[in-house]
Amino acid sequence: MEKFFKILAILVVVLILGFFSYNYVMTAGARDLEKEKSEFFISAVDVFGEFSTNSEMATAKYINKAVEISGKVTSVNNNVITLDEKVSCQLQVLEKVALNSQVKIKGRVTGYDDLLEELKLDQCLIVK
Known part of the structure; x- marks a missing residue:
């Protein structure tokens, strides 16, 4: 039973990290050119x-x-x-x-x- 909870905890951590990683990658490309300085x-x-x-x-x-x-x-x-x-x-x-x-x-x-x-x-x- 203890082994089951360890696997479940690891799975939950991996899913949470995956979710935040996905959100970071998908929203990182958005730029606000209005505030960005022109080069x-x-x-x-x-x-x-x-x-x-x-x-x-x-x-x-x-x-x-x-x-x-x-x-x-x-x-x-x-x-x-x-x-x-x-x-x-x-x-x-x-x-x-x-x-x-x-x-x-x-x-x-x-x-x-x-x-x-x-x-x-x-x-x-x-x-x-």
């Missing part, structure tokens, strides 16, 4: 130039980093804003933005699409 401040034209010149070097420099990119709004589609036809920003919260207006977007660089020649950002918000 780069650049225009949409300049950042696109870096990616079109040497996408591997630019990817290593910008990927998964918080950046502020300024540019002209050339497209608004659902919660995605395109700056200067080359930088696609997926907004966290949809805000009213006029076409051809100048905006500054803060977001996380997720990658460069060679086929569409477009830089992609997510978790974006409009900097006021």
